[in-house]
Amino acid sequence: MRSTDYDVIVVGAGFGGPVAAKRCAEAGLSTLMLERASTPGQKVISSCTIPFYGFLFGPRWIRDGEPPIERPISGIRNFFVRDGKVYKTDNSFRVPGPLAPRGAIGYTVYCRPFCTWLAERAVEAGAELRTSVTAVDVIREGNAVRGVVTDRGEELRCGIVIDAEGVQNLLARKAGIRGTYRPEAIELCLLYDFKMAKQDIDRVCGYQIEYYWAMPEEEMIAPLGQGSAVYIFPYRESIHMTIGRFLKAEEGVPQLAKLLDGYYEKFFQVDRWREMYAPRAELRARIWDTCPIYAGLYEDMRSMPTFGDGMLLIGDAAGLEAAAIADGVPSAWFSAEIAAETAIEAMRAGDTSASFLSRYDRGLRGHPLIPALISDTHRRDLARARLSGSEAEMRRRVNQGWGIRLLGHLALPVLRAVYREMRRDPRVLKGWLDMFNRYYRLYA
């Protein structure tokens, strides 16, 4: 058995891991990234529209770089379906015409090229990347984590383990830091990827993501409030489509394969799909994964630790999902940067104890966006619309969550983040504008 020493070992090269690894390596820490897939991002599944605030307030090098984005997104179109027909549309949340799609509310990405790009930047900064290696356990001394054990039987010792493993949380459980997510807070998403010609996408959905809503009796989506809509995300020359369902809800544990296939079957009969998409879209992939949802709304989950002696958890591994719009990437980036700063300070101070690392948790709680993102309730509140049995109530709730009234609860945290960045460096404004322009050029 070989024994190796690093200052920091980052477990997982998904969206968060490389951000933490790059910062640690730049600060001169010897940093190892372990990735269980043979290529970063090949085991990451998302219907990924990364929201603008991830790029604006996340790592500066992503903002100033040329990441492999697929398509800028400049708005949300909500379609309401009854009897297999779209009967109403709410597209009130969108960037005003002349500014779109340069002014984007987010960007769609494929996980494999994007995570690979992130990991390459971390390696350039001096981090070591080992792929096809899984951390199967932690090395413990008393309560302290002192490294990881790999699936090859190696014991790799380090000062701090940064756990970016994702929602499954196997390592944090082994370390005794966190329990498993409860099934009521986990959505299983079945995702379809279709090839489609760019000009067809430009014409059919352009730069807007599409959400399809229906009352429960339509049997097209999970009962409202449980992952809810059918989503279509436009990519450069493809579309991603996803339907999700809680693993467990009040109704018990459903036969998920049958249920999700049934939802798709219903949706493929909706007039807009049949007329606009079906003749032009060619199925390329059918994949699924679990994602955390509403975890921040359960007291027992919110109170689970985000760190332990010698170990920091980031992103989904730390319960930092985004109940607001179900995208955990920004929180993974924010938490990765805070974790890296904490690790750097800890290694300099020679103190990796839980009491020293507790400043990480304070950093998360003091962040202008993270607490707001994990505690947002409007998505869950859609369940009330289901109980009310009123379509008008459903449309009102959808408008609150994905229409113009979204600004009501997103604006304040975003403005707080803008204020913080501007106070640090007023030139940040130019960086943001440059980013929107550069990203648009990358796409076009």
Added chain:
Amino acid sequence: MEEIRKHEDIPGVEWVPAPRPFISVDASRCTGCGDCLRVCLAGVFRLRDKKAEVAGLDRCMECASCLFICEAGAVDFNWPAQGTGYRSEWG
């Protein structure tokens, strides 16, 4: 040369067979409730003598739904070793 498997019903995904099973059910804990069968889209589990067991991991997408759902804590979920298991360019 690694062995790659595909399934027609799951396009866009490849599997490299794992060197050893990475999910198992502890029969002494399993209550036979069948929840793991209900949530698994890959048909990994089957019931035999009122206990769940792993029927085959060849379609497993490592989502861990079985781990999340098992109240009895009978499902032992691990990652397939050494870069094996599923992979996709389209996630």
